[in-house]
Amino acid sequence: MYRRILPCALVALAMAVGLMAPANAAPSLAEIQAKVRYLEEEATTAAEGAQEAKVKLIALTRTLNGIKAKAAVQGETLSALQKSLGTIAIEQYKAGGLGQSLELLFSSDPTLYLSSAGALDAISRRKSAQLRKYEAAQQRLSATTLTVNDKLALVVAAEKKFKAQSAKAQEKLAEAEALLSKLTKAERERLAKLAAQEEDADQANSQAAARALSGISGRAGIAIKYALKQIGDRYVFGSAGLVTWDCSGLTMRAYQAAGVSLPHSSAAQSRLGKQVSTKSLKPGDLLFYGRPVSHVGMYIGGGKMVHAPRSGSRVKITTSGSLGRKPLVGARRF
Template sequence: MGKRRKPSPPSRARLAVVTTAMAGSAVLAAAGTARAEPAPTLDSVKEQVDRLNEEAEQSIERYNGFQEKQQRLQGEANRIQEKVARGQEAMNQLRTQLGAIAAEQYRNGGIDPSVRLMLDSDPSGYLAKASARNQVIDSQAALLRQARDEQRKLDQDRAEATATLARLDAAGTALAGEKRQIQDKLAKAQALLDKLGAADRAKVNAQEAAARASRAGNRAEPPAYTGPATGRAATIVRFAYAQLGKPYVWGATGPAGFDCSGLTGAAYRAADVKLPRVSQDQWNAGRRIARSDLQPGDLVFFYSDLHHVGLYIGDGKMIHAPRTGKNVEVLPIDAMPYVGAVRP
């Protein structure tokens, strides 16, 4: 039986052919995978963008709440620090007086004042001087008590200032974090729009151009309110009508732009009524109104967490500031998940 011959190793030329073929297959496979990922449709992008904008609006109302808290705490901190400064000035004056007393005692060599009075060259004046001495002692004791009380109040005020400044820092940190979340959600929404195909991008651009034209037209001459409301309600609704076409700007309370609670708050300010800054707090700013009893000027709220609010104008419609990229508009209240209404 003859020996088997070992197969000869493949030549370099053959290896090159095989390697090239494998590389080509990998490229084709990758290309096939790339072709397997279609561009997102306009409807799917719109759904995701709407969701991100709704989440952003939730963050915006939290941002507004943190901002309001920060402003309140800043006012408190300023007031307490002014109080601390006044207390410190009073303490400095008391210390000056106490220092003068200590210096006088040092100059007198520490001899008991009663002994000095007794050694006086005018014995007839002893009783008068003794009385004066008692008055001085009483005055010094009162001064020491005053200094002790002032120091205690100063220490309390400083502790309060420290605690308030700590809360102010925490509110600032929360405000910055909420701002980052808003910017992140809006950036994601824009990135989704950027992934659209050419035809869909053209549709979106056309819609945005139409919105800009509408905004410019509405800002030039907003429609006047001609409804049945009178008195305070008419003032509120007329103000809202005058804002139609102005852009939604998150965190804004006017006059150039508004977010949802910024618009309702500004409308009520026009009628000398102050509303809380945040939509959830505006929900508690008046009495609940049944849908069947809605009147122009009532606040209407949407979504289970009350993160959106508008101003009822009658006929089942409201004026509201919708979201980033849109303008103040008239919309049926059924266009969003309606929760309830409040009349401040």
């Protein structure tokens, strides 16, 4: 009986103690540090969303400009056909049209009728052919105009998403700054020192791991070598070198050095190349994280990758498993 009552008593006691604890107890430095890091990661996720929207915006704008150029050419063609039809109408008017052909029919000179009738028939055929061309050109221009309007709507939507994601990223960083601003100067300095010590240790370990890496050839070897040279560089939203990076900017430039063109977006990169199983990874494969994809790193072998992690951090080598709340969701080979 006492064994059954004891746990209940302990729960009651714990609840009582909880009720007695200060309701607005100040968070510890460790809790603030964890919250700041969480906000920085949220900001990084939003920033990658902005990069994906930016890539789509650039592609849509390029397509829209191409369609507009096509519409301009079609408009010129339509104008030329209109002039051509006007010329034919003038020619037919000069030839006398139907009225003159009837006059010729009853003419006493059959030679004059035959020669003039042939000219009128040729003009009619030309007019009919040009009319068909004009109608077809008009339909093409109408269809192209509709396409322009559709693409323009997509461009506006992509631009809106880009701005919203960029604003969200800045908002998360502002939240982190607001948290830090509530600390005393001494507390802020202590947190900054702890963060710097952690990054310095990661950088030293990453550089040691990079020096030990060798024997990787081909495009993958060139890309890895490029990425490893950036160890210690700071993470900055939307940056693709040469002294600051975001995750997709680093992988984009690394593969650009190897002759492979990639977009500046982890989500966009995850749709390119050859899909490979995470169980059969090779050095140089790109690893993608999050649902939806919001981070990318480059596998270097031995269960490790080089990447630009998040705001407040630096390019480093880490294990290639899931990254906290961001699971490893796929890999691509280029």
